Amino acid sequence: MFRLSVRWSVAIGLAGGVISGSGTRLAAQAITTGEIDGDLRFLSSDLLEGRAPATRGGQLASAYIASALQGAGLAPGYKGSFLQPVSIDVVSADQSAIRVAVSGAATSVLRDPDDVVVWSGSATETATAHGELVFVGYGVAAPEYHWDDFKGIDLTGKVLLILVNDPPATSAEPGLFDGPAMTYYGRWTYKFEEAERRGAVGALIIHDTDRAGYPWHTVVGSWAKAQRMLPRDPGLPAPLGVRGWITDSAATALLARAGLDLAALRARAATRDFRPVATGITVDASIPSRVEHLTSDNVVGVVPGRDPALRGQYVVFTAHWDHLGIGPAVNGDSIYNGAEDNASGVADGLAMARAAAALPPARRPRRSLLFLFVTAEESGLLGSAYFAGHPPVPASALIADLNIDGGNLLGVVRDLTVLGEHKSTLGASLAAYVAPRGLRLAPDAHPEKGYFYRSDHFSFARVGVPSVSIGPGTDYVGRDRTWGVEQDDAYTAHRYHQPSDEYRPDFDLRGAVQLSELVLGFGESLADAPTVPTWLPTAEFHRAGGTAAVQ
Ligand SMILES: [Zn+2]
Numbered sequence: 001m002f003r004l005s006v007r008w009s010v011a012i013g014l015a016g017g018v019i020s021g022s023g024t025r026l027a028a029q030a031i032t033t034g035e036i037d038g039d040l041r042f043l044s045s046d047l048l049e050g051r052a053p054a055t056r057g058g059q060l061a062s063a064y065i066a067s068a069l070q071g072a073g074l075a076p077g078y079k080g081s082f083l084q085p086v087s088i089d090v091v092s093a094d095q096s097a098i099r100v101a102v103s104g105a106a107t108s109v110l111r112d113p114d115d116v117v118v119w120s121g122s123a124t125e126t127a128t129a130h131g132e133l134v135f136v137g138y139g140v141a142a143p144e145y146h147w148d149d150f151k152g153i154d155l156t157g158k159v160l161l162i163l164v165n166d167p168p169a170t171s172a173e174p175g176l177f178d179g180p181a182m183t184y185y186g187r188w189t190y191k192f193e194e195a196e197r198r199g200a201v202g203a204l205i206i207h208d209t210d211r212a213g214y215p216w217h218t219v220v221g222s223w224a225k226a227q228r229m230l231p232r233d234p235g236l237p238a239p240l241g242v243r244g245w246i247t248d249s250a251a252t253a254l255l256a257r258a259g260l261d262l263a264a265l266r267a268r269a270a271t272r273d274f275r276p277v278a279t280g281i282t283v284d285a286s287i288p289s290r291v292e293h294l295t296s297d298n299v300v301g302v303v304p305g306r307d308p309a310l311r312g313q314y315v316v317f318t319a320h321w322d323h324l325g326i327g328p329a330v331n332g333d334s335i336y337n338g339a340e341d342n343a344s345g346v347a348d349g350l351a352m353a354r355a356a357a358a359l360p361p362a363r364r365p366r367r368s369l370l371f372l373f374v375t376a377e378e379s380g381l382l383g384s385a386y387f388a389g390h391p392p393v394p395a396s397a398l399i400a401d402l403n404i405d406g407g408n409l410l411g412v413v414r415d416l417t418v419l420g421e422h423k424s425t426l427g428a429s430l431a432a433y434v435a436p437r438g439l440r441l442a443p444d445a446h447p448e449k450g451y452f453y454r455s456d457h458f459s460f461a462r463v464g465v466p467s468v469s470i471g472p473g474t475d476y477v478g479r480d481r482t483w484g485v486e487q488d489d490a491y492t493a494h495r496y497h498q499p500s501d502e503y504r505p506d507f508d509l510r511g512a513v514q515l516s517e518l519v520l521g522f523g524e525s526l527a528d529a530p531t532v533p534t535w536l537p538t539a540e541f542h543r544a545g546g547t548a549a550v551q
Contacts, residue, residue: 029358031351031516033509039068039347040512043321044339044503051338052325053088053296053376053383061321062297065346065373069301072354077300077370078392084298086375086386089123092226093289100244102133105280106257110250113220116204118244119227120287121192127287129202129241134158135260135277137269138167139194139203140185144538145177151275156199159242159283161251162191165211168270181447184540189453192243202242202285206251206262213449219245228379230386242285255279296322296375298383300392303356305527307366313532314370314393315523316401316465317352318384318456319345320377324497333499340491340501344407346373348512352520365527367399374456377405384459399532400426401467402523403457408472408511409504410487415442415473416518419452423539424466429529433522442473461541466533470519472511 042048042064049057066082078084100110100118110116120127137149139162147167166177166186177183184190188205195203209215223245232239246254252262258279268274299321305311323338337343353371356364374383391398416434418441421427431441444451452458457467474484495501526533535541 029355031355031513031520033513035354036347036351036509036512036516039350040339040343040507040509041503043343043346044337046335046337050325050327050336051321051323053322053379054294055325057325058296058322058375062299062373062375065299065321065350068350069299069353069371073357074301074303074353074371077302077372078298082299082301084300084387084390086296086298086383087231088294088296088376088379088382089229089231090226090292090294091120091123091229091289092292093119093287095224097288098286100283100285102254102281102283104282105259106254110246110254113224115250116244116246117219117223118242118285118287119223120289121202121240121243122232123229123291125289125291127241127289129159129283129285131157131159131201131283133161133279133281133283135161135255135265135279137265137274137276138163138165138185139191140167141194142177142185144540147272149269149274149276150198153276154199155276158200159202159204160195160198160200161246161279162195162203162205163266163269164188164191164205164208170270178538181444182450184453187450187453192240196237196240199237200240202240202244202283204244204246206248207245208248216247228376228382230382233389242287254281296383298375298387299373300387301353301371303353303364303369303371304361305366305368306361306364310366311368312393312397313367314398315367315527316370316372316398316460317349317519317523318372318374318401318403319349320375320383320405320456321346321373322375322378322383324378330499336497336499337502339503340406340409341496342377342405344409344512345404348404348407348516348519349373351513351516355520356524365524367527369523369527370398377456381456381459384456385462388459388463388465395463395465398460398465400523400526401457401460401465402519403455403467403469404471404515404519405455405469406471408515409507409509410472410476410484411479411508411511412477412514413472413484413511414438414475414477415440417442417444417471417473418468419444419455420457420461420468422536423452423461423541424468424535425533426466426468429526429533430468430470430522433525434518437518439518442475464541466535470515472515
């Protein structure tokens, strides 16, 4: 086994002594490929049965992580325990009994899943929505873009019909809604949340393969099945009775029978003076479901900071431990091991926790470091959302979240991929941290896909904590520039969320050591810095709650 720092320094020609034998500025103990290999091998083994929340394999994973944190000398991070219990409601609709009828200007039944895919908006056995269908354009209220599709119109008791994605940028305003990059206003999650804030009883998003970024069968595959959700906290708006998607062709036909032209409505929706359009169509939807209550655990440990005045502030490191469990067999294998997604991130996080805790108290950073391994990411970021909503200290004391969802198993890189680089000062700080270490940040290859909103760091963004996900880029030392891109594509095509995402003896874990040392070292630098990270003015998330997008 080789210590990465030696290899890495040689490989990229760093001047000796700059990093003093380690990518981590403060580390007393170097991170090794061996420790990452051990954790990765165990967490992704068939014994853990794919680590689904609230299964035996999932419980073994969280118990193992808690033991590892305790053994490394971290302090328990939640009410004296390493475990934070998370309640999860599982809502299984009786798909054959779902009924969506429309009456008034047009009378018919919408077929599920050919015309619509609907599901219950909360953990209830009889979800219903009965109300007039109102077309609300993109359904966006974005003060920072001076955009309001609602114009103060009361939508209480209505069923909203909403276009997917952001309002398109125009030649007059190319920066509108961040141009080709997706903002949170474009995500389906935002559309449903905004509909709830408006008092609607239901919401249907009009599917469009181009603008959604995925075909209708992905909609069917994602939502025509049991849905997992957190029990709703008191104080939030009443949940929608019914959430759903409708195909573009079904929406077009439905509106046509009411004398409305979807293409014309879509054009109006792309302008600031758009106003909601009542359709005269009444929607009557009902979904009978079975509801099950599960409990899983976030795992959390703390390395206290050395400065009594600042140790009440925390840099958070996150990685989700859950994966998909046991599912449909592919090539005779039904265990979805999730080696890369995300046993790799957990192994990196455990290595970072051990290295951080090995520092003598007097050499630790001024602020505290909080290592958080969350459950139920694959069910919609539920574990991290629960933690962010129920943190052990006020969310305002969490100064940043650095997330790893997919570590580096392929060797040492010269670039990093950062989700959220341009949302907060973390992007520039990270670029400045890695530059003297011979690395740069790669631009987001797919800003239109909105990946920023799709992993656990986003749960922290929603409560105002500056956050990024950090992973390898595609420029691997000793490889041709196209090799890394090919590896990414092969992963997406052949292993992502499949049983074949499993441990391989040919993983090159020097990349995992590099990533762990960089993320830990960067986090330690934040924990020692005179100022804390902040959102950029263009981001949707501000700590003071200055945006309607986040509650
Ligand atoms: Zn993941």
